[in-house]
Amino acid sequence: MTFPEAVGILIVMLLIVVLLLTRWRQRRVLQLALPSLAPSDIIANGRLLTLEQTGVYMNRQPLMRIKILVMCKHGGDFVLEIREVLSAREILQLQRQGHVRVRYNRTNPEKAVLMKTK
Numbered sequence: 001m002t003f004p005e006a007v008g009i010l011i012v013m014l015l016i017v018v019l020l021l022t023r024w025r026q027r028r029v030l031q032l033a034l035p036s037l038a039p040s041d042i043i044a045n046g047r048l049l050t051l052e053q054t055g056v057y058m059n060r061q062p063l064m065r066i067k068i069l070v071m072c073k074h075g076g077d078f079v080l081e082i083r084e085v086l087s088a089r090e091i092l093q094l095q096r097q098g099h100v101r102v103r104y105n106r107t108n109p110e111k112a113v114l115m116k117t118k
Contacts, residue, residue, distance in 0.1 A: 056077060
């Protein structure tokens with residue numbers, strides 16, 4: 001095997017490794033962004049009460065404080081406060097709709113997240 005052939009093989013192998021690492025990273029980011037439902041998690045409808053900025057920005061998007069009246073199927077409605085980073089489009093969509101879907105943990109309702117619509 002000549003030197004140019006060996007260099008070519010090494011370059012191809014390096015490209016394959018880089019491709020595999022980037023694909024793995026993309027999947028990992030998706031897994032972190034979309035956590036799976038726990039058995040004790042509940043999805044419920046809610047009505048938007050307040051939507052205000054906290055003054056903190058992450059990647060030029062505001063961290064919002066959102067208060068939601070969660071309407072349970074079996075009664076016992078309650079208010080949740082969620083802090084979440086939202087884009088301008090998501091903020092406008094929430095303000096227009098006025099209602100949201102929320103996923104919260106039955107044992108610890110403070111661990112609630114908005115179910116985002118596309």
